[in-house]
Amino acid sequence: VTSVETVSELELFANPRTDAFRREVQEWLRTNVPAEWQESGSMIAARPMDDAMAEWDKRQSAGGYVGLSWPEEHGGRGLGLYEELVYSEELAKAHAPFGLGRIGRMLAGPTLIAHGTPEQQARYLPAIIASEEIWCQGFSEPGAGSDLANISLRARPVEGGYALNGHKIWTSGAHRAQRCLLLGRTSEDAPRHRNLSLFAVDMSRPGITVSSIRQISGAAHFNEVYFDDVFVPVEDRIGAEDEGWRIAMTVLTHERGIVEAVSRYVMLRGFADVLAECCIRRGSSLLPRLEDLDLRTDLLRRHAIRAAETQVNGRPTFPVSSPLKLLYSEIWQELTTLGVDSRCARHRDHWRHEYLESQAGTIFSGTSEIQRNIIAERVLGLPR
Amino acid sequence: MTTATIQMIPGEIGLGVASALREIAEGSQVDPLAADLPDRAAALWGTLRDGGWDEIGTPGAVEGEQLPLRDLLEVALAWGRHCPPVPLVASIGAKRWSAAAREHSGPVSFGVPSAHIPGAGLVPHGDFPGLRVLSAADGGRLLDADDGEVDAFAPTLRIGRGPVTQLPEDAVREALVLLSGEALGAARQMHDRAVAYARERRQFGQPIGQFQAVKHQLADAHTALEVAETALAWAAQGTEDPRRHVRLALGNARVAATTAIHVHGGMGFTWELGLHVPLRHVLATRDLVDGWLDGELDGEGA
Numbered sequence: 001v002t003s004v005e006t007v008s009e010l011e012l013f014a015n016p017r018t019d020a021f022r023r024e025v026q027e028w029l030r031t032n033v034p035a036e037w038q039e040s041g042s043m044i045a046a047r048p049m050d051d052a053m054a055e056w057d058k059r060q061s062a063g064g065y066v067g068l069s070w071p072e073e074h075g076g077r078g079l080g081l082y083e084e085l086v087y088s089e090e091l092a093k094a095h096a097p098f099g100l101g102r103i104g105r106m107l108a109g110p111t112l113i114a115h116g117t118p119e120q121q122a123r124y125l126p127a128i129i130a131s132e133e134i135w136c137q138g139f140s141e142p143g144a145g146s147d148l149a150n151i152s153l154r155a156r157p158v159e160g161g162y163a164l165n166g167h168k169i170w171t172s173g174a175h176r177a178q179r180c181l182l183l184g185r186t187s188e189d190a191p192r193h194r195n196l197s198l199f200a201v202d203m204s205r206p207g208i209t210v211s212s213i214r215q216i217s218g219a220a221h222f223n224e225v226y227f228d229d230v231f232v233p234v235e236d237r238i239g240a241e242d243e244g245w246r247i248a249m250t251v252l253t254h255e256r257g258i259v260e261a262v263s264r265y266v267m268l269r270g271f272a273d274v275l276a277e278c279c280i281r282r283g284s285s286l287l288p289r290l291e292d293l294d295l296r297t298d299l300l301r302r303h304a305i306r307a308a309e310t311q312v313n314g315r316p317t318f319p320v321s322s323p324l325k326l327l328y329s330e331i332w333q334e335l336t337t338l339g340v341d342s343r344c345a346r347h348r349d350h351w352r353h354e355y356l357e358s359q360a361g362t363i364f365s366g367t368s369e370i371q372r373n374i375i376a377e378r379v380l381g382l383p384r
Numbered sequence: 385m386t387t388a389t390i391q392m393i394p395g396e397i398g399l400g401v402a403s404a405l406r407e408i409a410e411g412s413q414v415d416p417l418a419a420d421l422p423d424r425a426a427a428l429w430g431t432l433r434d435g436g437w438d439e440i441g442t443p444g445a446v447e448g449e450q451l452p453l454r455d456l457l458e459v460a461l462a463w464g465r466h467c468p469p470v471p472l473v474a475s476i477g478a479k480r481w482s483a484a485a486r487e488h489s490g491p492v493s494f495g496v497p498s499a500h501i502p503g504a505g506l507v508p509h510g511d512f513p514g515l516r517v518l519s520a521a522d523g524g525r526l527l528d529a530d531d532g533e534v535d536a537f538a539p540t541l542r543i544g545r546g547p548v549t550q551l552p553e554d555a556v557r558e559a560l561v562l563l564s565g566e567a568l569g570a571a572r573q574m575h576d577r578a579v580a581y582a583r584e585r586r587q588f589g590q591p592i593g594q595f596q597a598v599k600h601q602l603a604d605a606h607t608a609l610e611v612a613e614t615a616l617a618w619a620a621q622g623t624e625d626p627r628r629h630v631r632l633a634l635g636n637a638r639v640a641a642t643t644a645i646h647v648h649g650g651m652g653f654t655w656e657l658g659l660h661v662p663l664r665h666v667l668a669t670r671d672l673v674d675g676w677l678d679g680e681l682d683g684e685g686a
Contacts, residue, residue, distance in 0.1 A: 295628050296611075303614040306392035313393060323607035369596070375606055376599035380579045383594045 018082045025087055028063055029094040037095045050100070050176060057099040057131035066105055067129045074113055074121060075129040081308050085262045092266030100173050104128040104135035106259070108181045111198070111251045115239045124179070124200060138168040138182035138201065138225060139248070146370050149192050149245060153227060155184030155199065161233040162186070164201070167226055170364070174210045174223035177203050183244050190242055198244035200236045207231075217356035258311070260365075261304040261324040268297045268328065271335040271354070279344035279351075289338055293331060300327050319379050326371045329361035391454045392617045397446055398455025402462035405437060409466035416469045416539035416661055426513060428470050433489060438472060441480035450480075453558055453620040457565045461613070464569020465576075467665055469540040471509035473566045481521040481555045488526055490514035494549035494559065497675035503548065506672050508563070510534050510544010520550035538668035539661060540570075554622070556676055560630045561620050564637075567669035568612050570662035571637035574644035575605050577659065581648055598647060605640040612636035627677050634670045641666045 030038075034052070060066055069084050070076020077083075091098065109128045112121055127133035144150040153166025164184055174180070180201040187195040201208075207230040213222040239247045272294050280286050307321040336358040339351030362368040376382045394402070412428040415421065432438055436445075440459065443450045460473050471491040478485040478492035485492040493515055495505020507517055507529045516526035533545035551559065579602055582593030592598050612633040619626035619633075641663045645652040652659055 291628075295632055299611055299614055299618070299629075299632070302392065302618045303611060305390070306614050306617060309391075309393045315393070319606075320610060323610055326607060327611070369600070372600040372603035373596065375603035376593070380602055380606060382579065382582055382599050382602065383591050 018086055021079070021083050022086045022090065025065070025090045028065070029090055029096065032059055032063060033094045033096040053097060053100050054131075054134075054176070056096065057101045057134075060099060060101075061129060061131040066101065066131060067109065070109060070113060070125075070129075074109075074125050081258065081312055084259050085304070085308055088259050088263040089266055092263050098263065099131070100134045100176055101128065101131050103137045103173065103177075103181065104133065104179070106256045107137060107251060108135040108179065108200070110256075111181065111238060111247065112200075114250065115198075115247050117235075119235065120200065120238065127178075133178040134173060134176050135179045135181055136171050136174040136177035136203070136223075136225075138171060138180045140170045141167060142169055146367055149196070151183050151185055151196055153182070153184045155186045155197055155232070157186065158231070161231055161235075162197075162199070162237070164199075164207075164227040164230040164232060167224065169213075169222075169224050171210075171223045171225045172221055174203070174225050175212065179203060180225070181238075183248055186241050186244075193245045194242050196244035196248075197241050198238040198247050199232050200238060201230070201232055202236070205230050205232075215356075216359065217353055219357070257321055257324050258304050258307050261307075261328050262301060264328040264332065265297065265301040265304065268300065268331055268335060271332075271339070272297050274347060274350075275335065275338060275342065279339060279342035279347055284342075286338060286342060289334075293334055293338065296327075296331055297335075300324070300331060303327065322371075322375050322379050325365060326368055326375075329368065332361045333358045390621055390623070391452060392614070392621075394455050394458035395452065397451060398458040401437075401440055401446075401451075401455070402458045404435075405459060405472075406462045406465065408432070408435070408437070409463060409468050412466075412468055414468040414470070417658060421469065422513070425468070425470050428468055429491060429512075432470065432472055438475040438491070439479050439486065441476045442486055443480075453561055453622070454617060456480075456558070457561050457616055457620050460562045460565030461569040461572065464566035464665075465573045467540045467566065467570045467573065467662055469509070469542065471512050471515060473562050474508045477555070477559050477562050478518045480558065481551065482518050482524050484524050484526055485516075485518050488516055490516065492516050492518055492526065493529070493546075494518045494551070495546045496559070496672055497548045499674040499678045505546045505548035506675070507544040507546040508541050508672060510546065511542055517546045518549050519547055521552055521555045522550075524550070535668070538664040540665045541668045541672070543668060543672055557619065557622060557626045560626055560673055560676060561616055563669055563673055564619075564630050564633050565616055567666045568609065568616065568633055568637045570665040571612075571641040571644075572609055574641045574659055574662050575602070575609060578602060578605070578644035578647040581651075585649075592647075601643050601647060605643040608636040608640045612640075630673065631677055634666070634673070637666050638670065 064077060065087060067076035068079045068087055069081065072078040105128060109125060112124055139148060141151055141153060143152055153164060153168065155162040155164050180203055182199045182201045183196050184199060185195055186197040207228040209226040210223050212220045213224060214220045275290055276294065280290050304324060307317055307324065310320050311317040336351060336355040339347065340355045344351065366374070377384055408431060412424065414424045414428050439445055441451055441456050445451065456476065463472060471493050474493040475491045478494050491509065491512055491514060493507050493509050495507050495517055498504040498506050509515055510529040511534045515529065517529050519525045519527050527547050529544040529546035535543040582598055582602060583591055585592050615629040615633040619629040645659055645663065648657065648659060651657050
């Protein structure tokens, strides 16, 4: 079984620009990632507390690693998808998390760059680049999970803006966020997909209550957020009224899927290596499962690279990239299942925890059922 | 630090050749089950020969360069989507490796070592008219396939017997990628037909493709085919032993091909519809390359 180190020596993005960038990133990470993360030996122990995460966000900003592919006019470095992939991969290899700034960097920022007014861009983008403001994502609701368009949080037009009333759920990082990228229903009678608007909500406004959700693993990564007559000024609506669904969808199907897959790959590679180096011995009846998963884990990265090359060369990318979420979430669960099946004494606690955590993989960011619908309808053209 | 150049997608030349060959295959109207097969297959070979398409992979063939294997994979995938019963893919390989093969204007195939019969070679398109079999990549001669020994299970592959072609590891990799690419193309053709059928075929007052039970099967088939293509694209890079990638790609091709049969329901099970032809091509390719894949996992330190 190939180790992470062996793979890293192969220059997959073999052009001088990305090679130089990779070396720059490796060097920077070596001196900037806290030693206890780097020395944790695998992804296993890398679960930093929120304060350490906030400090890590600031350090990434100071190093110039936030907004790598954003245009320079918006404070980014104007680099491309390959550099985002290289950074994501090297970050995970150094056992460093992406940070609390994920939603701002990958969702809110690109949305504002594409659809925001110059005033909104000037107001919000610099704070994302500097990791001074954390964003959370207010999309899901108790009644709008897989059926995301069924959002019922009311954004009622009032003098100078909107009054928000409703309930968001699965809002990662809401307890630390200054801003929320929120979808709310601005029209009661317009048809589905044409009744929602997108907002940048200031989380310090009166009427917002955040409470955490404990997961089956015992950890608490998510929140519920209640909105009770929360005022949002009209300047904080992103895009036109009732255009929120269209804008949100263009951003959700953005290239983030490829970057996300590569960063997940590194975690999965680490899992497969732990299984190979410790939990599953030569001659074990579990060995064929490990060999199969080992190959499919490698292929996840190669598939992401193929998708990236396809996109960078301006060819139709969605047929290639659309299975990435299915692939990584299902490989993730199979690896943790193999972990608990191995009954490895040394890693028992690890695999128990990761088995439980991995169950989220086929639920978040579009369940596997929704992913299959997307492939069937948008790639294969089957009727809705 | 290594600086191997990885190319996971085909270049413009590969895309162009693939597109031209797709048109030729579409226009040829060769039906492996029809009575006029020998005439049409011979005519198609003539077209390919006149265009020099069997020499597309030879050194210096395109703008003085040798097409990278990734581009030839694209050609095999495109050709496999129609899968005419003509030894184009085998000839592209043989003529890439051997001057003796290039000197022969007719089709040239090669012998894959049988996994079961020591010393026996399995020769794709073994009884194709005028076919010669390459003895070795280096300093090889052209031999004849054995008479009368043809496995006709896959009419598009008609695997005969003959000598085992002596090939260096690089050429084995190329042969594996090309043969598997053609088989993956055949599976892709079945998948495309299944998707089209699911849009048209109505039951319970709606297209069956509107049912999630059918949608999800086809989405999984799409995923399997895409991953298989990635596996072959990786095998084409030459950075590691290609065998486990080829094995996975052919396994995924079989799964997707079988899904296509089932999406067609009872029709898929009929001889008349003809879906068994590409399915047989996939199954026969797995058997054909088994001698090169066998035992591959034994030596792994996983």
